[in-house]
Amino acid sequence: MPVTVTIPTALRQYAGGHASITLPAGSAGQILATLREQYPQLGKQLYNDQGALRSFVNVYVGDEDIRHLQGVETPVADGETVSIIPAIAGGVLDGAR
Amino acid sequence: MVRLWFVASTMTRSIASESPDRRATIVDLIGNTPLLRLARIAPDLPQGVTIYAKAEWYNPGGSVKDRPALWMIRDGERRGLLRPGMRIADATSGNTGIAYATLGAALGYPVTLALPANASPERRRILRSLGADLVLTEPLEGMDAAIRKIRELVAARPQLYFYPDQYNNPANPRAHEESTGPEIWAQTGGRVTHFVAALGTSGTFTGVGRFLRAQNPDVRLVAVQPDGPYHALEGVKHMASTALVPGIYDPRLADATLEITSEEAFAMARRLARAEGLMVGVSAAANVAAAVRVAREMRQGMVVTILCDGAAKYLSDRFWEDGDGRDGEGI
Numbered sequence: 001m002p003v004t005v006t007i008p009t010a011l012r013q014y015a016g017g018h019a020s021i022t023l024p025a026g027s028a029g030q031i032l033a034t035l036r037e038q039y040p041q042l043g044k045q046l047y048n049d050q051g052a053l054r055s056f057v058n059v060y061v062g063d064e065d066i067r068h069l070q071g072v073e074t075p076v077a078d079g080e081t082v083s084i085i086p087a088i089a090g091g092v093l094d095g096a097r
Numbered sequence: 098m099v100r101l102w103f104v105a106s107t108m109t110r111s112i113a114s115e116s117p118d119r120r121a122t123i124v125d126l127i128g129n130t131p132l133l134r135l136a137r138i139a140p141d142l143p144q145g146v147t148i149y150a151k152a153e154w155y156n157p158g159g160s161v162k163d164r165p166a167l168w169m170i171r172d173g174e175r176r177g178l179l180r181p182g183m184r185i186a187d188a189t190s191g192n193t194g195i196a197y198a199t200l201g202a203a204l205g206y207p208v209t210l211a212l213p214a215n216a217s218p219e220r221r222r223i224l225r226s227l228g229a230d231l232v233l234t235e236p237l238e239g240m241d242a243a244i245r246k247i248r249e250l251v252a253a254r255p256q257l258y259f260y261p262d263q264y265n266n267p268a269n270p271r272a273h274e275e276s277t278g279p280e281i282w283a284q285t286g287g288r289v290t291h292f293v294a295a296l297g298t299s300g301t302f303t304g305v306g307r308f309l310r311a312q313n314p315d316v317r318l319v320a321v322q323p324d325g326p327y328h329a330l331e332g333v334k335h336m337a338s339t340a341l342v343p344g345i346y347d348p349r350l351a352d353a354t355l356e357i358t359s360e361e362a363f364a365m366a367r368r369l370a371r372a373e374g375l376m377v378g379v380s381a382a383a384n385v386a387a388a389v390r391v392a393r394e395m396r397q398g399m400v401v402t403i404l405c406d407g408a409a410k411y412l413s414d415r416f417w418e419d420g421d422g423r424d425g426e427g428i
Contacts, residue, residue: 006237007237008238008239009237009238009241009242010239010326010327010335010338010339011326011327013326013338019237027179044325045325045326045327046327048360054327054359054360055360055363055415055416055419056328056359056363056416059328063244068305080409083237083239085215085236085330086213086215086236086237086327087327087329087359088239088240088328088329088330088331
């Protein structure tokens with residue numbers, strides 16, 4: 001069972017209109033890199049020119065911000081969900097803390 | 098001249114606030130905010146080029162949004178759309194919600210707000226402390242889900258709710274045409290040559306722009322946008338990609354549009370704090386970053402922009418600790 005990546009509404013236009021995309025398991029960074037290869041325009045929104053994830057991009061594995069886990073090294077197992085959460089509303093899922 | 102005006106206006110404020118007969122409620126404190134000169138963030142500017150900014154956190158709700166909120170509420174009352182016993186309802190996670198909650202409390206209207214569930218805990222606490230009812234919506238859907246939710250609520254019980262709909266309400270830009278614009282014109286003695294403001298609902302840009310153009314057709318109007326739809330500029334919209342373009346947005350008004358990245362805004366927020374002693378929010382910092390860019394292209398003139406709010410609601414953001422202390426000098 002692969003990993004599900006959910007895409008926020010604002011970015012779906014760069015992801016073929018998809019609300020979610022299934023990708024093979026791996027680290028959060030590997031999964032996002034695969035996403036970036038498949039959808040380069042989406043990658044431009046999420047990564048800076050140096051190839052690092054932009055500082056305000058919020059990535060969750062399940063209900064937890066990867067910043068509180070192992071960052072882009074966070075392992076994501078089959079069946080888990082990676083969510084890219086909009087930066088503007090504050091970046092903390094209700095009840096996640 | 099402008100500095101003298103600022104000193105005079107500050108004195109007037111303090112004198113007026115001591116009088117129990119005038120400025121009796123917070124509603125009377127909305128507007129007439131100071132116009133500050135930003136001299137230290139860009140010391141390389143030519144001598145004849147200056148940057149000024151409206152300190153909108155002086156409004157009682159802490160942001161520029163007090164102005165449109167008050168105008169929309171008063172307009173609703175005048176047109177009979179908002180009557181005693183009704184609730185104010187809208188979709189907003191930010192300053193407009195705080196403005197509604199503040200004014201609702203002061204004027205006796207309960208307030209219901211829909212906002213994404215990932216709005217920061219500080220923000221939810223402010224809104225709840227002011228007595229607002231919050232309806233939390235799916236974070237992935239952003240503001241669009243909040244807007245749909247509030248429309249459902251209002252449609253189900255239209256007699257109960259007044260829905261100001263800041264994105265489509267002409268009273269929003271009118272607030273700026275009748276208050277912010279005239280203040281800028283008076284405070285600069287009519288010498289403003291460029292006005293720079295980010296587009297969110299587009300109310301500030303449209304209202305101030307229309308007023309300044311009517312006074313002087315040569316005033317240049319520069320709109321500010323994020324560099325894409327995924328950004329950290331609270332309250333700012335990427336018009337080219339949004340599904341919900343505000344009805345009040347007038348695409349013909351701007352002479353130019355500048356894109357500011359979230360990283361540039363973060364750097365300018367840190368720089369404003371360290372070089373000017375000004376703690377402002379991210380969209381205010383984006384406005385200043387754009388104003389500096391505009392000013393660097395000029396030989397003579399006065400650029401005016403808007404400091405939408407102060408930094409208090411953003412203190413838990415990580416960006417304050419980033420950077421090398423020389424932030425924004427190259428912006």
